[in-house]
Amino acid sequence: MLILECPYCGVLADETELTPGGEAHLKRFGPGSSDEAFHGYLFERENPRGVHFERWRHSYGCGKWFHAARATDTLEVFGTYSAQVFDPPEEIRKKITAKRPGWTWKDLS
Amino acid sequence: MSKVISVLNQARFHGIADVTELGVQGMISLRGDLSSARLKTAARTATGATVPEPHRVTISDQGGLCWMAPDELLVLVPYAEVSTRLTKLQDALAKDHALAVDVSDARAVFQLGGPHAREVLAKLSPVDLSARAFTPGMLRRTRLAQVAAAFWMTQDEAFRIVCFRSVAQYVFDLLSIAAQDGSEVDAL
Numbered sequence A: 001m002l003i004l005e006c007p008y009c010g011v012l013a014d015e016t017e018l019t020p021g022g023e024a025h026l027k028r029f030g031p032g033s034s035d036e037a038f039h040g041y042l043f044e045r046e047n048p049r050g051v052h053f054e055r056w057r058h059s060y061g062c063g064k065w066f067h068a069a070r071a072t073d074t075l076e077v078f079g080t081y082s083a084q085v086f087d088p089p090e091e092i093r094k095k096i097t098a099k100r101p102g103w104t105w106k107d108l109s
Numbered sequence B: 001m002s003k004v005i006s007v008l009n010q011a012r013f014h015g016i017a018d019v020t021e022l023g024v025q026g027m028i029s030l031r032g033d034l035s036s037a038r039l040k041t042a043a044r045t046a047t048g049a050t051v052p053e054p055h056r057v058t059i060s061d062q063g064g065l066c067w068m069a070p071d072e073l074l075v076l077v078p079y080a081e082v083s084t085r086l087t088k089l090q091d092a093l094a095k096d097h098a099l100a101v102d103v104s105d106a107r108a109v110f111q112l113g114g115p116h117a118r119e120v121l122a123k124l125s126p127v128d129l130s131a132r133a134f135t136p137g138m139l140r141r142t143r144l145a146q147v148a149a150a151f152w153m154t155q156d157e158a159f160r161i162v163c164f165r166s167v168a169q170y171v172f173d174l175l176s177i178a179a180q181d182g183s184e185v186d187a188l
């Protein structure tokens, strides 16, 4: 069972109280963008074994969206953080580096 | 004028815990900046209760306030006074980025009491309901089996449970089944 701490209300919410929102930090390409960029935005997703960044929603609780950094192979959770950021905060990246030196995810490391 | 009755007309179940649908309760959903002085005053004027800390309720003899989210309160008032208190609340917050709506008829309220009340609820929601973790005055907004619900603990260690009116029968059945005789777990 995955347990994530909602950064908005502080509840340690188990997976059944949350709704998954897919990959984090997608950049939207809409009208006016190239077909290639639009295709990438719609369909291209990471599928890592290891460090991953996701969006989750505390849907049965306070209702807020947030971000989570976790490992897909061990279910270890590195941390959760605000939805109002384009990249994982430094503090979260440091926690990941401490446990998984040399990690990479898209253009992050 | 016709008499107002609640969705399950105060249905009851008696088992290892007592389940009662409580009848009509005035409820106003209030969203806004909970740290704003104007909102705090308006909420207190409407209920006689002060804005609670996160995951808590405050109850007065005229109503109560439930902390539902960082920007949301559930305002409890007598059913007959919802419209007058709502108008006052809306007037007081007219200049703020805030929203107050009467949700009384969109919700159902249950009382769950008795020595096994904690474990009946623990069977249905992903919340630590041990006496160490959950104490009177605390509130959790969560789920009961497959539907959204909020509950808090009153001073006598009973629970008040609020859910959507459309799932009132489902929640009553859930609570009754979880409270049926002989179903003690004694794990808490």
Ligand SMILES: [Zn+2]
Pocket (backbone or CB within 6 Å): A006, A007, A008, A009, A010, A011, A058, A061, A062, A063, A064
């Ligand atoms: Zn939350």
